[in-house]
Amino acid sequence: MLRSGLLEASLPVVGAPMAGGPSTVALAGAVGGAGGFPFLAGGYKAAGALADEIGLVRRFGGAFGVNLFVSGSGGVDEAAFRAYAAELQLEAERYGLRLDPRPVVDDDDHWPEKLALLLSDPVPVVSLTFGLPRARDIAALRRAGSRVLATVTTASEARAAQEAGVDGLVVQGTAAGGHSATYDPARPLTPIATRDLVLDVRAAVDLPVVAGGGVDGPEAVRELLHAGAEAVAVGTLLLRTEESGASQTHKDALADPAFTQTVITHAFTGRPARGLRNGFIDRHDASAPFGYPAIHHLTRALRQAAAKAGDADLLHLWAGTGYRSARDGSAAQVIRHLTEGL
Numbered sequence: 032m033l034r035s036g037l038l039e040a041s042l043p044v045v046g047a048p049m050a051g052g053p054s055t056v057a058l059a060g061a062v063g064g065a066g067g068f069p070f071l072a073g074g075y076k077a078a079g080a081l082a083d084e085i086g087l088v089r090r091f092g093g094a095f096g097v098n099l100f101v102s103g104s105g106g107v108d109e110a111a112f113r114a115y116a117a118e119l120q121l122e123a124e125r126y127g128l129r130l131d132p133r134p135v136v137d138d139d140d141h142w143p144e145k146l147a148l149l150l151s152d153p154v155p156v157v158s159l160t161f162g163l164p165r166a167r168d169i170a171a172l173r174r175a176g177s178r179v180l181a182t183v184t185t186a187s188e189a190r191a192a193q194e195a196g197v198d199g200l201v202v203q204g205t206a207a208g209g210h211s212a213t214y215d216p217a218r219p220l221t222p223i224a225t226r227d228l229v230l231d232v233r234a235a236v237d238l239p240v241v242a243g244g245g246v247d248g249p250e251a252v253r254e255l256l257h258a259g260a261e262a263v264a265v266g267t268l269l270l271r272t273e274e275s276g277a278s279q280t281h282k283d284a285l286a287d288p289a290f291t292q293t294v295i296t297h298a299f300t301g302r303p304a305r306g307l308r309n310g311f312i313d314r315h316d317a318s319a320p321f322g323y324p325a326i327h328h329l330t331r332a333l334r335q336a337a338a339k340a341g342d343a344d345l346l347h348l349w350a351g352t353g354y355r356s357a358r359d360g361s362a363a364q365v366i367r368h369l370t371e372g373l
């Protein structure tokens with residue numbers, strides 16, 4: 032059992048939530064079966080699809096978490112948006128697509144429906160990313176019997192989460208793959224090692240911490256536990272496993288020597304995220320405006336077409352700095368390797 036009992040698992044490793052395909056029910060089952068703590072990714076899904084996954088993951092019999100996006104309205108500079116839409120239209124021609132040049136600035140990712148689902152049919156753990164909901168939503172989830180974790184990227188976000196009444200924190204360093212959980216997506220991220228962020232957060236608040244970002248092997252796990260995390264979250268290292276639902280293009284790119292680094296970019300969605308540096312980032316990062324969800328919706332059809340065509344030059348290939356250590360094989364092998372010698 033983990034130190035503070037925040038998460039029920041025999042090993043201090045969390046299969047991090049990864050929306051957009053990678054987090055499957057099979058991956059959650061494999062992580063839980065190996066002794067880690069699994070998450071379902073509720074982001075981008077309708078409440079009904081999430082309910083189906085919860086039903087399936089319950090059959091494994093172990094504890095698990097559900098991750099939700101706390102996104103709402105987010106503005107965008109209209110002129111910059113129009114210029115970016117025109118720039119991307121040239122890319123879209125390749126696929127015979129016409130991008131919609133009207134910005135979508137409201138997208139709550141079905142928060143009310145998913146909250147209602149989790150209140151009527153509670154799960155052991157709910158984790159939140161991209162911000163904090165109303166304190167009364169957190170209180171309602173806790174009353175329903177869930178432990179509530181907020182993802183934070185700074186000590187001040189950790190203080191806000193503590194004030195909002197969460198049970199614990201997921202501390203995400205800037206080495207993490209995928210979107211940053213930052214509450215302020217228009218703020219350029221200040222690079223910080225996950226270990227240092229854990230120390231900052233633990234000095235600022237008195238809450239149990241799960242830490243993630245850049246984990247590339249057992250040494251990194253030990254370092255984060257030593258810094259005071261009760262468990263370590265891994266995303267990128269699970270992406271290439273057989274249970275991961277990442278696309279074959281994404282899995283292959285992670286192992287392709289042609290991709291030589293990861294970078295943080297807002298070119299795909301208007302919100303900073305770390306991925307393999309590819310042609311799309313090189314062509315558009317400098318001109319892309321900040322603004323989620325507007326840029327996310329603008330590029331969505333293009334990314335879907337690129338995914339269908341297996342076009343790694345145009346696709347968002349989310350990856351943390353540890354991507355070179357992402358192996359194929361089973362998720363259980365990854366969990367066992369990460370906890371060797373603990």
Ligand SMILES: Cc1cc2nc3c(=O)[nH]c(=O)nc-3n(C[C@H](O)[C@H](O)[C@H](O)COP(=O)(O)O)c2cc1C
Pocket residue numbers: 047048049050051053072073074098159160182203206207208209210212243244245246264265266267268349350351352353
């Ligand atoms: C493909 C991908 C999708 C992700 N989607 C989510 C998500 O839906 N919700 C979330 O809280 N974090 C998401 N993350 C971040 C992870 O939960 C976690 O913080 C990160 O993977 C840890 O860093 P690492 O990738 O270096 O292991 C995602 C990460 C990746 C790589």
